[in-house]
Amino acid sequence: MKKIAKDRLPELLQKMAEAGKVYAPVNKGGKTNFSVWQPGDAADLTTLRSAVPAKSVLFPQSETYLRFAQQGKKLSIETVGGEADEYVLFGVRACDAKSFALLDKVFLSEPVDQFYASRRELGTVVAVACREPEDACFCRAFDIAADAPAGADVCVWDTGDDLFWLVQTEKGERLTARLAGLLEDAGAADDAALPALQAQIRAQLDELPLAALVAEKKHQALKQLFDDEQWLACSESCLGCGTCTYVCPTCHCYDIQDYDTGTGTERSRCWDSCMFSDFTQMAHGNPRKTQKERFRQRFMHKLVYYPNNYNEIACVGCGRCLEACPVNMNIVKVMKKIGGEAR
């Protein structure tokens, strides 16, 4: 294990930034989000969850990916979008790191999404353990270890004074080698301190209000779940805004639109939200006419369709939707209601 004094974090980020872009959680205008770190930016490791999840780095909210231009009879098509250079994604939490694995199953299955794939391949992910999980957190229901993030290239623990740095993969090894002048070897006392810190985090997780939540794949028949009468009751408070979908690290639906730029056409995609009235709007109309159907779509996708395809629930328990929903309707309430197994 390596370590660095916490007050030297700016130097560490500076060193990383010399080799390419570094995305880090930075507070701007009162909210912390992942953005390209600039010298002078203070990386925020205190805020537990970024307002917008770290998926925005791998799968940006909007992205232009094709440009067309017509000159005489010749049509030129240029592929833009994706990532061309190596970069570092610093400060991802265990829940967000797990969300990458869930997104991988969608975007890296055939046909592979080349823009997502390029960002996945070129990025080195540095995850940070959660020192102070909050009441809306329920990552443990999905076997996610907030004290020992999985799926990252490097794991970091904030002890208060130091950052412990533990390499997880070859990519992480390469990044660590680049930072050799800054990271020092951890001593025996540090090696002993880490399990203690992790135990302390786990003790806090035990105390959370949703600690006992069990998230299992629904076993009822698809049709039975689809027709569950609870959908109406659950959806009645839903305002139909897209907050839950946009703050969700696992939501991955997108819309594609062409724009006339005046000199050509751009094709871009942007996050879509099943909560919106124009979601799946087609020439013939919309199969999801009321908020009940839209609401059901979101949670059937998380709790039934995705698990049917990939054998895992498409939720990581980050708690963002619990915190951000204007009316506090959320996936935990739905999980307990639908399928009739209140826990």
Place this chain on the structure above:
Amino acid sequence: MEKIAAAVRERAKRALATGEVDRVFAWKRGEFWYDVTPAVFETADETDELLWDSFCVANLSKYLTGAVRQGFKVGVFVKGCDALAFNQLLQDNRISRENVRLFGLPCPGMVDPEKLKKAKRYRGVRAVARAGDVLALQGKHGEQQVEAPAYLYDKCLVCRHPNPVVYDELLAEPQPVRTPDSDRFALVNELEAMSAEEKFLFWQEQFDKCIRCNACRNICPACSCEKCIFDNGESGVAAKANADSCEEQFFHLIRAYHVAGRCVDCGECSRVCPAGIPLHLLNRKIIKDIQAIYGDYEAGLDPNVPAPLATYRLDDADPFDGHQKGGKK
């Protein structure tokens, strides 16, 4: 507050049991102490889960637009700000008065869990009881008492109508107003004092955070269009794309102007914004200007008073004559 909560539950139960109303809109207990959801109650039995506590911040009035249209007789609980919203929806012809039974709830101000979190009062809390302005944070390791005003939503600290301005029956004693009305314009005054450049940079940084979730629009009691222009695929705007900062600025400014004169300053837009944009300041600036130009008018106070921006009078002030003009100085 617990005593009033029992009365609230009892009243809802009676209204449903006697058939006085078909449905009751109220708040429901959630998964933990600050997790409260608006809910529809259809039978007297369900009302055991009905809640009135320091976290019942969500405005229920807007839900009436759907229920009233469906022809239901509904009962709804309204705080001061919710009552203003109710009146505005009436004035905008979005709901009708006759099918609604209004249960008024004088509101002591709602508690912002974020403020408790920032003050490090949050960890281990399991329940929050309240007596007047004293909050009892009850946790596994005992109880801690704190003064409520330090933890109320900003919007509640400058609330000018804690007591419903319209109701059929009031379920508790009226609450005092905490601050003079002028206080709510303090931040607007600060913004006005900025140069045009500073104002632009301020709002640019704020709008840059916008994720186009439409929470501000959907919670807003003045945003009651059947179909919003920003939901119209033919409009030519990249409503969902969040493609460039220009679009965000247009969205928020168009919305502010569309609700001008109808915004009841309930503050819900800023409360629900997941990006923390102080949207209410746009509306408050407009409210301040309307008051300066057309005299005292408060949207939602009385649906029978003509709204200045929707009424033309020969002796109307000319905002371009005498009032401060825009543009760079």
